[in-house]
Amino acid sequence: MDLFDNLVLGFSTALLVQNVLYCFVGVLLGTAVGVLPGIGPTATVAMLLPITFNFEPVTALIMLAGIYYGAQYGGSTTAILINLPGESSAAVTALDGHEMARQGRAGPALAAAAIGSFIAGTVATVVLAVAAPPLAAVALKFGPADYFALVLFGLIVSIALARGSALKALAMIALGILLGTVGQDIYTGTPRFVLGQRELYGGIDFVSVAVGMFGIAEILRNLENERDRPSVLDRVTSLWPTREDRRRIVGPIARGTGLGAALGVLPGGGHVLASFTSYAVEKRISKRRSEFGHGAIEGVAGPESANNAAAQTSFIPLLTLGLPAHPVMALMVGAFIVHGITPGPNVITDEPALVWGLIASMWIGNVLLVLLNLPLIGIWVRMLRIPYQVLFPMIVLFAVIGTYSLGSNEYDVYAIAFFGILGYVLIKCGCEPAPLLLGFVLGPLLEENLRRALIISRGDATVFLTRPISATLLALTVAALAIAAFPAIRKRREVVFAEED
Amino acid sequence: MRTSSTPRMIATFAAVSLIAACSGNGNGGAEGGDAAGYPEQNITVVVPFSAGGPTDTVTRMIADPMAKALGGKIVVQNVEGAGGTVAAGQVAQARPDGYTVLMHHIGMSTAPALYKDLGYQPLEDFATVGLVTEVPMTVVARKDFPPTTLADLTTYVKANSAKVTLANAGIGAASHLCGLLFQAAAGVKLQEVPYQGTGPALTDLVGGQVDFMCDQTTNTTGQISAGKVKAYAVTTPERVKSLPDVPTTAEAGMPQLAVSVWHGLYVPTGTPPEIVQKLSGALKTALADQAVIDQMAKLGTAPVAAADATPEAHRAHLEEQLTTWAKVISDAGVKAS
Amino acid sequence: MQRRRSLPDVLAGGIFVLIGGVFVVGALGYDRGTPLRMGPGYFPLMVGAIVAVLGLAIIVKGLVAGEVIPSEAVPWRAVVLIVLAVVFFGFFIGSLGFVPTSAVTALLTTLASRRVRLLTALAVSAGLTVAATLIFVVGLQLRIPLWGPGFVF
Numbered sequence: 001m002d003l004f005d006n007l008v009l010g011f012s013t014a015l016l017v018q019n020v021l022y023c024f025v026g027v028l029l030g031t032a033v034g035v036l037p038g039i040g041p042t043a044t045v046a047m048l049l050p051i052t053f054n055f056e057p058v059t060a061l062i063m064l065a066g067i068y069y070g071a072q073y074g075g076s077t078t079a080i081l082i083n084l085p086g087e088s089s090a091a092v093t094a095l096d097g098h099e100m101a102r103q104g105r106a107g108p109a110l111a112a113a114a115i116g117s118f119i120a121g122t123v124a125t126v127v128l129a130v131a132a133p134p135l136a137a138v139a140l141k142f143g144p145a146d147y148f149a150l151v152l153f154g155l156i157v158s159i160a161l162a163r164g165s166a167l168k169a170l171a172m173i174a175l176g177i178l179l180g181t182v183g184q185d186i187y188t189g190t191p192r193f194v195l196g197q198r199e200l201y202g203g204i205d206f207v208s209v210a211v212g213m214f215g216i217a218e219i220l221r222n223l224e225n226e227r228d229r230p231s232v233l234d235r236v237t238s239l240w241p242t243r244e245d246r247r248r249i250v251g252p253i254a255r256g257t258g259l260g261a262a263l264g265v266l267p268g269g270g271h272v273l274a275s276f277t278s279y280a281v282e283k284r285i286s287k288r289r290s291e292f293g294h295g296a297i298e299g300v301a302g303p304e305s306a307n308n309a310a311a312q313t314s315f316i317p318l319l320t321l322g323l324p325a326h327p328v329m330a331l332m333v334g335a336f337i338v339h340g341i342t343p344g345p346n347v348i349t350d351e352p353a354l355v356w357g358l359i360a361s362m363w364i365g366n367v368l369l370v371l372l373n374l375p376l377i378g379i380w381v382r383m384l385r386i387p388y389q390v391l392f393p394m395i396v397l398f399a400v401i402g403t404y405s406l407g408s409n410e411y412d413v414y415a416i417a418f419f420g421i422l423g424y425v426l427i428k429c430g431c432e433p434a435p436l437l438l439g440f441v442l443g444p445l446l447e448e449n450l451r452r453a454l455i456i457s458r459g460d461a462t463v464f465l466t467r468p469i470s471a472t473l474l475a476l477t478v479a480a481l482a483i484a485a486f487p488a489i490r491k492r493r494e495v496v497f498a499e500e501d
Numbered sequence: 502m503r504t505s506s507t508p509r510m511i512a513t514f515a516a517v518s519l520i521a522a523c524s525g526n527g528n529g530g531a532e533g534g535d536a537a538g539y540p541e542q543n544i545t546v547v548v549p550f551s552a553g554g555p556t557d558t559v560t561r562m563i564a565d566p567m568a569k570a571l572g573g574k575i576v577v578q579n580v581e582g583a584g585g586t587v588a589a590g591q592v593a594q595a596r597p598d599g600y601t602v603l604m605h606h607i608g609m610s611t612a613p614a615l616y617k618d619l620g621y622q623p624l625e626d627f628a629t630v631g632l633v634t635e636v637p638m639t640v641v642a643r644k645d646f647p648p649t650t651l652a653d654l655t656t657y658v659k660a661n662s663a664k665v666t667l668a669n670a671g672i673g674a675a676s677h678l679c680g681l682l683f684q685a686a687a688g689v690k691l692q693e694v695p696y697q698g699t700g701p702a703l704t705d706l707v708g709g710q711v712d713f714m715c716d717q718t719t720n721t722t723g724q725i726s727a728g729k730v731k732a733y734a735v736t737t738p739e740r741v742k743s744l745p746d747v748p749t750t751a752e753a754g755m756p757q758l759a760v761s762v763w764h765g766l767y768v769p770t771g772t773p774p775e776i777v778q779k780l781s782g783a784l785k786t787a788l789a790d791q792a793v794i795d796q797m798a799k800l801g802t803a804p805v806a807a808a809d810a811t812p813e814a815h816r817a818h819l820e821e822q823l824t825t826w827a828k829v830i831s832d833a834g835v836k837a838s
Numbered sequence: 839m840q841r842r843r844s845l846p847d848v849l850a851g852g853i854f855v856l857i858g859g860v861f862v863v864g865a866l867g868y869d870r871g872t873p874l875r876m877g878p879g880y881f882p883l884m885v886g887a888i889v890a891v892l893g894l895a896i897i898v899k900g901l902v903a904g905e906v907i908p909s910e911a912v913p914w915r916a917v918v919l920i921v922l923a924v925v926f927f928g929f930f931i932g933s934l935g936f937v938p939t940s941a942v943t944a945l946l947t948t949l950a951s952r953r954v955r956l957l958t959a960l961a962v963s964a965g966l967t968v969a970a971t972l973i974f975v976v977g978l979q980l981r982i983p984l985w986g987p988g989f990v991f
Binding site for chain 3: 036164165167168170171174175177178181185187188190192193216219220221223224225226388389390392393394396397398400401402404405408410411412413414416417420421422424425426428429430431443447450451454455459460461
């Protein structure tokens with residue numbers, strides 16, 4: 001019983017006092033920086049990396065991993081409470097989560113997120129322990145053409161994120177992709193749309209777009225009519241999900257976990273795709289489709305589970321192949337090296353205590369996160385009691401500081417103002433920011449893989465149809481586009497009929 | 502203070518005190534003085550790449566021992582963008598008082614050829630402090646790629662130049678420069694496939710999507726020893742300890758392919774020479790520190806010899822590299838802006 | 839949902855056409871390459887055109903059967919002050935240093951609310967500045983000088 005021995009080894013390592021302690025420090029720090037706008041897990045891991053040089057290697061990695069998945073928790077908290085997604089995947093949580101908070105149901109939203117994340121984290125840890133090598137082998141089969149098809153599929157599916165018009169959602173996705181082209185072209189080095197500013201060579205920062213389109217735009221909307229701003233607390237019904245809520249989140253959690261565990265293995269955009277594919281799936285199969293975007297608890301539980309499952313399984317390429325799937329993983333490769341462990345496929349056989357200790361620690365970390373977060377829910381909800389005149393300046397100030405701290409680049413700060421105004425105007429015109437944000441994150445991957453696939457195939461465009469993975473995904477994309485267009489057509493007919501009556 | 506009573510603040514402060522406890526050094530900001538009393542305030546070392554990357558790691562390794570030798574404090578600041586030229590441009594304009602120091606790698610010598618309107622000149626706007634380390638590179642291929650030796654590889658890519666793909670980590674990256682040098686040495690023009698950094702490039706190499714590439718030993722050693730990629734040569738004059746079976750490019754018959762990712766420290770021109778000497782002395786002390794040697798060994802590299810950690814040796818190396826890369830890059834017709 | 843001629847739809851479409859158009863014009867300045875060997879200009883040109891076409895479609899739809907979107911008056915004071923606050927931060931953080939820049943940014947932002955009195959605004963921004971300094975500079979060890987070289991009394 002190999003797996004059993006490995007798990008015993010893993011838990012006996014992870015349960016050492018200092019490892020549990022630093023696991024706790026990691027998830028606590030992760031939660032804290034996830035909550036602070038701007039500073040994400042990548043920046044935190046980078047800052048703390050030198051401190052871990054003096055730790056035992058396994059302790060160092062346990063703590064760094066804890067920061068990473070802890071931040072996924074923290075990011076959804078701000079998304080729900082103040083509509084400010086810290087990471088791209090949390091943008092999906094903000095859709096229904098913040099709507100629930102406005103209806104006085106921040107407690108159930110946070111609880112659904114925490115419970116979903118815990119279950120997903122547990123299942124994904126098991127997946128990681130049982131099936132890491134075969135999943136890693138599958139991930140390696142994905143070539144550039146397949147990634148292009150996958151990203152295109154994900155983008156089309158994200159039309160479902162919109163409450164309103166599918167046409168506007170499509171336009172927002174395309175606009176996001178377009179904004180993602182700002183910066184140096186990686187193929188030729190040509191700086192594109194940088195207005196002669198070298199600071200823009202690296203492109204527009206995701207955090208600037210998220211803070212502007214979600215944070216600032218939301219604040220401006222709230223300041224439209226201050227007198228009538230409803231006091232959210234007056235309507236707080238219960239901190240915990242009702243029996244009805246609990247019944248409604250079971251399916252989404254299960255499906256989100258499966259989707260997240262599968263997509264998380266793919267390097268690059270895997271964990272981003274996971275959360276919004278889950279949202280799209282839940283919206284499509286739900287009997288209460290009209291509730292989505294207006295505070296449907298399924299729209300919180302599903303994506304949060306998917307996100308957290310993906311956060312766990314995204315360690316698979318790192319642990320089995322030594323290949324980083326995410327900037328945080330790249331930093332962890334650095335940690336391996338500093339501790340004298342050569343990252344690569346041999347780590348799992350050469351350092352079993354380290355790999356299995358890390359895997360076991362992830363489950364312990366998830367337990368710690370639930371213990372940490374469930375009692376915090378009451379406190380978070382009470383945070384909404386801060387007068388808005390204090391809360392919104394705090395959001396703005398912390399967001400600009402956090403954004404600036406990423407790369408000491410003042411253009412990242414100017415971009416916040418630009419996207420704040422753009423987001424405000426577009427939202428007032430009925431265009432929602434979430435699809436734009438996803439287009440912005442995935443657009444560069446789309447272009448990169450499109451061009452890379454064509455370079456490798458020597459300009460043979462049939463490569464997208466001859467590779468089975470790519471062909472299947474493109475067929476699904478066409479189907480998704482048809483499904484998205486169909487209700488719009490049907491609705492128009494209904495409107496026409498209604499007017500005739 | 503009104504907001505401090507809120508739970509959000511409490512949670513944040515809890516986290517903050519934890520971080521403070523872990524790292525425990527403050528951050529002052531008094532005005533600077535003259536050379537005799539140097540350093541009287543914190544010295545900022547600007548790293549032109551993201552935190553946690555190889556250059557950042559090297560900087561943080563030597564920062565503490567250097568600070569100890571100087572009797573002051575060093576803070577590391579990451580200023581990213583445009584292949585390191587944003588940071589170099591900032592430091593070039595900084596006050597030449599020794600409190601702003603730049604750590605840069607081989608990119609210092611390639612930027613003038615890659616970027617037009619750079620806004621600074623490496624030799625005129627900077628004073629060199631000393632070299633720090635040189636990281637060797639390896640030529641690696643997917644494991645089922647037909648050639649078995651570097652000579653085979655040269656013949657093979659010449660015969661199949663329309664089919665072979667050469668990956669790199671983006672314009673101006675060490676892997677790109679090494680690839681250019683290989684093409685020049687082999688006398689062949691190949692289809693290059695750029696990636697956003699080394700990680701994705703190596704992933705596609707292991708997955709067999711691209712044929713071969715150059716990369717630093719820090720990234721490739723594990724894949725080579727596990728047999729996931731095939732190694733042809735290391736690009737340094739001597740074999741690398743962690744890869745005893747891999748020949749050098751000179752042994753494999755391509756001595757022109759000599760490249761390493763060298764790092765050096767710079768200050769703005771006009772910095773008092775005594776301060777440059779103090780910094781250089783501290784660098785030498787740091788590089789002789791056993792802890793630094795051990796940590797660098799784990800990275801597959803080593804500190805440069807004490808004679809190279811001097812302003813003069815660094816300047817000579819920089820001049821030589823500027824000439825080399827200007828030719829390689831203009832021959833290849835590459836431009837970043 | 840009721841559908842008729844909709845000004846917001848036309849405005850939204852106009853924004854898409856404008857931004858898409860700007861990128862298309864910009865992309866014309868870069869090498870396009872061929873569809874099978876794309877240059878840096880190809881992809882932005884294509885996507886810019888798609889954005890502009892979708893924008894046109896939204897305008898047409900807005901004129902025929904648009905979405906009716908309930909709308910409130912634009913809070914001009916907040917728009918101006920918050921943009922000013924953010925831009926101020928970006929422009930002066932390098933020269934003035936952390937504390938003065940944060941204080942001014944916080945004050946400008948606080949004043950964006952129409953219901954705030956000056957004294958309250960001063961108190962709130964002072965509190966936020968202290969909190970931000972403790973969290974970001976003391977706690978997270980941000981490498982930003984507290985008082986910049988450009989700050990003189």
